[in-house]
Amino acid sequence: MNFKPKLVAFDLDGTLAESKQPVLASVGELLAELLNHMPVAIMSGAGFNQFETQLLPALPEHAHLERLYLFPTNAARCFVHKGSTWQAQYDRSFNTFERGRIMQALKEALEETGLSNIPERKKEWGEQIEDRGAQITFSALGQKAPVEEKKKWDPTREKRKPLYASLLRRLPDFSIGLNATTSIDITPKGVNKAYGIRHLVELTDISVSEMLYVGDALAEGGNDAVVIETGVRTHEVFGPEETISLIKDILHNTHLSAT
Numbered sequence: 001m002n003f004k005p006k007l008v009a010f011d012l013d014g015t016l017a018e019s020k021q022p023v024l025a026s027v028g029e030l031l032a033e034l035l036n037h038m039p040v041a042i043m044s045g046a047g048f049n050q051f052e053t054q055l056l057p058a059l060p061e062h063a064h065l066e067r068l069y070l071f072p073t074n075a076a077r078c079f080v081h082k083g084s085t086w087q088a089q090y091d092r093s094f095n096t097f098e099r100g101r102i103m104q105a106l107k108e109a110l111e112e113t114g115l116s117n118i119p120e121r122k123k124e125w126g127e128q129i130e131d132r133g134a135q136i137t138f139s140a141l142g143q144k145a146p147v148e149e150k151k152k153w154d155p156t157r158e159k160r161k162p163l164y165a166s167l168l169r170r171l172p173d174f175s176i177g178l179n180a181t182t183s184i185d186i187t188p189k190g191v192n193k194a195y196g197i198r199h200l201v202e203l204t205d206i207s208v209s210e211m212l213y214v215g216d217a218l219a220e221g222g223n224d225a226v227v228i229e230t231g232v233r234t235h236e237v238f239g240p241e242e243t244i245s246l247i248k249d250i251l252h253n254t255h256l257s258a259t
Helices: 025-035 048-058 096-113 147-153 161-170 193-204 225-230 240-253
Strands: 007-011 040-043 068-071 077-082 085-091 129-131 136-139 174-178 183-188 211-215 233-236
Touching: 007 193, 007 240, 025 040, 025 048, 025 240, 040 193, 048 068, 048 077, 068 193, 077 193, 085 193, 096 129, 096 136, 096 161, 096 183, 161 174, 161 183, 174 225, 193 211, 193 225, 211 240
Parallel strands: 007 040, 007 211, 040 068, 211 233
Antiparallel strands: 068 077, 077 085, 129 136, 136 183, 174 183
């Protein structure tokens, strides 16, 4: 890559790690090296508690956490590290009325599309609907479904597109996004990863043209695709191995040393 970003923003699941799996220590070391030289942002549909268990343990103690910006629930929340704790910069959680509307719309849309009863889904894989405060997520196979089952169930997103379209009709004043495996995320209108990118400009004084966004769901309707509207440069990957290569490439091309 010839472009030399001043900030890199990453998706989490499918980009830095397999879906809901721990980030590898080797990836954490690369992120720490990148943080030695520039701010880094992580944006995901996951809740902050998932960041705490999936991402943060992989970062070495010497990592410059003050340069790391965390955007859980598709940037409906933002956390920065101050002192020794993570502190919320903002929180766009749903109110009671909004939450009720979304749950009703999901119920109707699932009945309409038949996705409330999926033969492949196992009871032990958990509930399909998770309220993350600032985001409500539908996971077709359940929140705890194995990664291999998620990957093979709807790799082209064709099974979820009818539900996506139904939710767009029922919830035109909310943001709806498809992730790369089995989920659909619902967040407040206009509050999505593009919102996060714009907020990064305020936090860092780095322009959008100097940023790079890396994700695995940049196709139309994907929950990474919304960042394209900001004008940020993007790079699509198809798993953590490609992300590792990309980070090493960025470090090399910015005359830094990759681990």
